[in-house]
Amino acid sequence: MAKAVHKITLDRSEDIPFDKLELSQQNVRNIKAGVSIEDLADDIARRKLLQSLSVRPILGENEEETGRFHVPAGGRRYRALELLVSQKRMAKTEPVPCIVKRGEETSAEDDSLAENVHRVDLHPLDQYRAFQTLREQGLGEEEIAARFFVSVATVRQRLRLASVSPRLLDLYAEDEMKLEQIMAFSITNDHVRQEQVWDMLSRHHTRDPYYVRRLLTETTIRAGDRRAVYVSVKAYEAAGGVVMRDLFDEDNGGWLQDPALLEQLGIEKLRADAEALKTEEGWKWVESAFDFPYGHTSGLRRFYGELREFTEEELARHDALKAEYDELDADYADAESYCEEIERRLEELGNELDQLNDRPFVFDPDEVARGGAFISLAANGELKVERGFVRPEDEPQVKTEGDDPGDADGDIGKAADASSSAAGISVNGKPVSDDQPEEEDDTLRPLSDRLVIDLTATRTVALRNALASDPVIAFVAVLHAFVLKIFYLYGSETCLELTLQSAKFSQTQGLGDTLWAKEIDQRQEAWGQDLPKKPEELWDYLVALDDGSRQALFAHCASLSVNVVIEPWNKRTRAIANAKQVARSIGFDMVTAGWVPTFDNYLGRVTKAHILQAVGEAKGEQSAQLIDHLKKQDMAREAERLLDGRGWLPEPLRIIGTETGSEDVSPAADEAGDDPALEVNVGDLPAFPADAADLSDPHQEAHDDDGYSHLDAAE
Incomplete structure (x- = not known):
């Protein structure tokens, strides 16, 4: 025999005079949020009440209803109605539609919480379609914004979604795309181009909004662009790409008119090169991109290889060449006249010695098994490979006395944000700032926040480089920070602790190609090769180091903590004032450092x-x-x-x-x-x-x- 299903019954709706209602103290909403009470009252006056109040009868001493009701759910609507009554815009006896709940199945607090938690915000696409309908009905953007208590900019943003392909909007409605991606696609009205870019991106994991905008806004690419050099114009044309050429003037190879195709070819080639490197050298992971932001290795431990030993044949050849070079150079130093033949021979010997000394580095196989490498493109289109980085989660777990089994030996820093595929290989796009062109007029407007960030990021790297060459002031700068921390702020909870932070500038394009950044990287690489491979050997190494080298190493580390970037939310007035003191002390300014205003940087x-x-x-x-x-x-x-x-x-x-x-x-x-x-x-x-x-x-x-x-x- 089938079991009878219990049928639910709903609470009945009643019209209750407003003066018989009072706000319950059991309403869980205590913090003001969303549309103001004044705006809600105006909306109720215009379109009347859209949602009933949830009320419970107030009981007397004998548990009998008193004829009055409290409102545990719908408190904001109650306050808006109360405001309308106080403004004489509604009678205090006006009947209010209410759902009357009798019984104790759930508490008043439970009902109040459920009403607020179970509410779901309108999907942006539904909001856009509603705004679109209202505009078709004759309402302007300002009137729509006023009616729904949003900014005009919000209305325009939602209506801008009309420029996106209906196919992409359907994908967004099905949660296959994010709102930020849809907004990026709205930068153009070309539906065919939008769908072409999405189809290309759907085959790869890089779908960031900045990358979408980059592909949609690019028109042509120079044949000398590093991506074009890397892929080769021949391969691009073989894949169906079109190259525009100038028949009447030098065009340096012309311009490639299909950036999306070139991007796709480049990504595929980068993936193949990354796979080859990972397979041939045994790295755990290889991450590749056309360009990585400056400081992308922050938070990763770096380990270095050692030059491969000479073979017996190479060593004999090296010694013979070196002996001939030294003998010839010594004899030539005493000569009274210039000899072109000797100069040419010395150059040949020097080149051969350089080739012998330019041997590959050999890495510890255990480190390679847990480490990885970065592949990117140099400015000339050649592959740039950075080897020997270990992510914190890949560090060997070493249990020491007193440690919990899950503790790792040592503090290995904060992990850098690095994406990777299941096979240990990923391909990322290059970050591009979304500077929007300003409307042109004769008014001298303030510089854009994005430009100020980029300019001051450039200054930060240049000042870091300058400070690294002055160890005395570097000591003073760090000592200044110590004294501020010890005497003027808060004491440390440990016996001794110094945190060295190094800011990243991931949105400033071309920063890694500056002379200052290259010199910093060269110093980092040189010290990395000289320092002992094991951290437990570092103390003895530093103690044995001569004073000049120790100061130079200190200056290098101290310089990397310099940060004089000005951001819209962080003007850093005191830090900038101190940066001026440091700059004056070392005689630094951006002119002598070599910065000049160009079309690209300013x-x-x-x-x-x-x-x-x-x-x-x-x-x-x-x-x-x-x-x-x-x-x-x-x-x-x-x-x-x-x-x-x-x-x-x-x-x-x-x-x-x-x-x-x-x-x-x-x-x-x-x-x-x-x-x-x-x-x-x-x-x-x-x-x-x-x-x-x-x-x-x-x-x-x-x-x-x-x-x-x-x-x-x-x-």
């Missing part, structure tokens, strides 16, 4: 007003007037030429000396005599900017529009 990323301001400060207003009629890209390139050698710096890089004008740090200040305004004679100025005659030709101007866009395709 001029192409600011408004025309900023460009004219820079030229005016460095060369005078007459120079600025000569280029103020040019288009943005032409103006930026001409300004790069005019500012070359002038020693001008944007405000975020003026770290020492008087910072109110660039003339204080410019060599041109001396040429101007006593005039602080840096007077420029008309005769010293070019009659027209470079190639101005060409720019005046309307046919040439149209060509330049295309030319610059091709030449400036993002790498």
Whole structure:
């Protein structure tokens, strides 16, 4: 016999006069959030109540209903109705639809919590479709925003989803895409291009929004781009790619018009090279990317190999060449005249010795089994391989006396965020800042937060490099930090502890290619090769080190803790003031360090007003007037030429000396005599900017529009 199913009964709805209701103290919502009570009251006045209140009868001494009710669920609606009554916009006896709950199956607190927890926010796609319907009904963006208490920008963002392919929107509705990805695709209205990019990305794991934008906004790529060199134009054309060529001028190989295809070919080739390296050398993992952010190895332990020993044949050859070189060089030093033949022979011997000394490094097999490598592309398109990194989770677990079984021996730092596939190989895209072009007008706007971060990140690396060359000031800088910690802030909970932090600058493109970053990396590599392989041998090594080498090592480590990056949420006023003290003490400024304003690092990323301001400060207003009629890209390139050698710096890089004008740090200040305004004679100025005659030709101007866009395709 079938078991009878218990049928539920729902609580009945009643219209209860508002003055018979009172707010329950058992309502769990105590923190204000979401739409304000005032806005909710206005919404109720416009569209009336959309959801009933949940109430319970108030009982008297004999457990009899008193005719009054308290509201444990719906407190915000109750307060909004109360506000309407106090404003005389609603009668206090107005019937309010209520769900009356009698019985003790659940408590008032339980009902209040369930009402708030079980609520699900509207899906952004549903919100977009609703906004779209309202707009089709004649409502404007401002009115929609006012009705639903959101910003106009939010309405516009949701409506912008209309530019995304319906196919991709369906994938988003099925949770196969994220909102950030959909927003990235909305940057273009080309549905075919959107679907092409998604189909390419769906075959790989890299689907970050910045990568989507990068593929959608790229137009063409130079044949000299490192990705094109790596893949080869021949392979690109064999895969169906089109190369645009200039038949009337030197084009350096032309421009590749299908960035997505080149990206796909590059990713596939990188994966194959990573697989080959992993298989041939036995690494546990190999991570590859066209470019890694500066500091990508932070948090990973580095181990170094040793040069492969000479074979007997190589050693004999090396000794013979070295003996001949030394003998010939000694004899030639005493010669009275130049001999081309001897010079050529010395060069040949030197090259052969270099080839013999340039032997591969041999790594400990045990370390290789737990370690990995990074493969990326150098600026010339050749593979760049960084070997010998161990992630914290791959460190050997060593149990010591008093340790728990799960404790690892030593503090190996914080793990870097590194993605990998199941096979131990991953391919990542290069981070690209999402600088948005500013609207052009004559107003001198503040520099963008992204540009300030990039400029001050560049200054940080340059100052690190400068501080590393001055061990005395490096000691003073660290001692200054010690005294602040010991005497002015909080004491340490351990007997002695110093935390050395090194900030990352993952969004600043090209930072790893600067002279300062390369010198830092060279020092890091050189010390890594010299230091003992086992950490327990480090103390004796440092004790035995001579004072000069010990100070140089200290300065190198101290310099990596420098951070003078200015971020929108962290102006770091006191740290920047201290950075100026450090910079003055070592005689550092960005001009002498070698920074110059270029199209890529500054001029192409600011408004025309900023460009004219820079030229005016460095060369005078007459120079600025000569280029103020040019288009943005032409103006930026001409300004790069005019500012070359002038020693001008944007405000975020003026770290020492008087910072109110660039003339204080410019060599041109001396040429101007006593005039602080840096007077420029008309005769010293070019009659027209470079190639101005060409720019005046309307046919040439149209060509330049295309030319610059091709030449400036993002790498």
